[in-house]
Amino acid sequence: MSTPTFDRRDLTGPFDLIGDVHGCADELEELLVLLGYDVEWAGGVVRVTALQGRMAVFVGDLVDRGPRTPDVLRIAMAMTEQGNALCVDGNHDNKFARWINGANVKTAHGLQASVDQMAAEDPAFHARVRKYLASLPPYLWLDDGKLVVAHAGLKEEMIGQMNGKIRSFALYGDTTGETDGFGNPVRRNWALAYSGDAAIVYGHVAAPEVQAVNNTWCIDTGCCFGGRLTALRWPEHELVSVPARQAWFTGSRPLAERTR
Ligand code: MN
Numbered sequence: 562m563s564t565p566t567f568d569r570r571d572l573t574g575p576f577d578l579i580g581d582v583h584g585c586a587d588e589l590e591e592l593l594v595l596l597g598y599d600v601e602w603a604g605g606v607v608r609v610t611a612l613q614g615r616m617a618v619f620v621g622d623l624v625d626r627g628p629r630t631p632d633v634l635r636i637a638m639a640m641t642e643q644g645n646a647l648c649v650d651g652n653h654d655n656k657f658a659r660w661i662n663g664a665n666v667k668t669a670h671g672l673q674a675s676v677d678q679m680a681a682e683d684p685a686f687h688a689r690v691r692k693y694l695a696s697l698p699p700y701l702w703l704d705d706g707k708l709v710v711a712h713a714g715l716k717e718e719m720i721g722q723m724n725g726k727i728r729s730f731a732l733y734g735d736t737t738g739e740t741d742g743f744g745n746p747v748r749r750n751w752a753l754a755y756s757g758d759a760a761i762v763y764g765h766v767a768a769p770e771v772q773a774v775n776n777t778w779c780i781d782t783g784c785c786f787g788g789r790l791t792a793l794r795w796p797e798h799e800l801v802s803v804p805a806r807q808a809w810f811t812g813s814r815p816l817a818e819r820t821r
Contacts, residue, residue, distance in 0.1 A: 564723055567698040569647070570706050576795040577617045578710060578778075581651065581764040583785035584627025584674065584809070589636060591803045592790050593617070598645075600636070607635050611645040617792075618701065620764035621651025621712035621732075626671030626785040626810035630678050631686070638693050650697035651712040651765070652732045658694035661687060671785070671810055699728040706759060708795060713765035714777065717757035734765060752777040762793055769816055771800060785809045786816040 577596045582589050590600045597613040611617075623637055624630045640646030657675055660666050668676055679687065700711035702721060709715055713734035719727045735749040748766070752774045755761065760776050767783035771791060780800075784790035787808030792801045 564728070565696050565698040567700055567723060568702050568721070570702055570704065572616070572647075573704050574708075574795055575615050575797070576703070576708070577615055577801075578762045578780060578793045578795055579617055579619050580780035580782060580791045581620060581622040581767065581784070582627070582633050582790065583622055583625055583653070583671065584630035584633055584678075585784045585790060585805065586627070586629035586632040586636065587806055588784050588790040588803050589633055592792055592801065593636075595801055595803065596792055596794075605635070607632070607639050609636060609640045609643065609645065611643075615645075617646040618703070618710050618762075619646065619648035620710055620762065620780065621649045621697070622653045622764060622781075623648065623651070624657045624672075624675050625653045626674055628674070628678075628809055630675045631682050631690075634690055634693065638689065641693070641696075647701060647710075648697055649701050649710055649712055650694075650699055650732060654694055654697060655732055658691070661691050661694070674810075699723070699731040702759075704795070709759050709761045711761065711763050714751050714763040714779075715761055716751060717755060717759075720757065720759055750774075752779070760795075762795075767816060783816040786811070788816050 593600050599610040599612055601608045623633050637648055656666055700715055702709055709720055711731040713732055715731055735751040737747045739747040741747055755775045755777050762778045764781035766779055767781045772779040778793055780791045780793050782789040782791040784805045787805045789802040789804050
């Protein structure tokens with residue numbers, strides 16, 4: 562299978578980069594409206610209009626944990642079809658894709674919620690989701706090369722390149738192969754050593770606040786854990802966020818302890 566196009570330096574924005582949504586459609590709709598999009602549902606069909614001509618870019622992990630994964634997918638797919646959103650592949654999207662394609666995967670870490678919600682959806686929707694998830698690139702290179710969006714980040718020397726190792730880094734980060742006391746993979750913080758000219762915007766590691774280090778921005782503020790859903794406006798570097806309606810997922814490390 563060929564890798565979906567990641568080189569979109571031709572797209573110059575302005576962009577609204579959106580952190581890990583994880584099935585939190587209520588918060589996503591509220592955030593999109595705050596950012597200047599009109600979100601309109603008619604029956605089961607959503608139409609999202611970019612009133613200010615901007616484009617949303619999701620950092621991945623659209624699915625799992627939250628209460629409305631199918632609706633988050635509907636919003637992302639509709640925006641993509643309407644040409645006002647892009648999304649990179651996240652580790653949860655990737656595992657969900659393996660599940661929806663029939664693989665025998667473990668449903669821990671929030672996939673079970675998606676599986677239960679997808680049971681109410683018809684085969685045509687499943688087919689549409691399969692096709693959409695297969696179209697997600699491992700990372701996106703945007704705005705004349707000045708901006709990289711990758712779910713878990715990217716090293717400077719990987720920018721503009723693609724292979725299995727780079728794809729794995731973009732989805733899972735700099736993992737050591739070990740797990741911590743909560744069963745989560747031990748990760749090195751690659752951002753501390755980053756010195757590239759391109760800004761890297763990513764998610765994956767939830768923390769109560771946006772982590773801005775060395776021209777890298779982690780915008781996963783843990784909405785599904787009861788934190789916030791955050792967008793970074795590009796090129797303005799302005800943060801816009803909405804609070805979670807509730808903590809949708811527990812049983813993992815508390816958000817307050819998720820500092821790095
Ligand atoms: Mn995530």
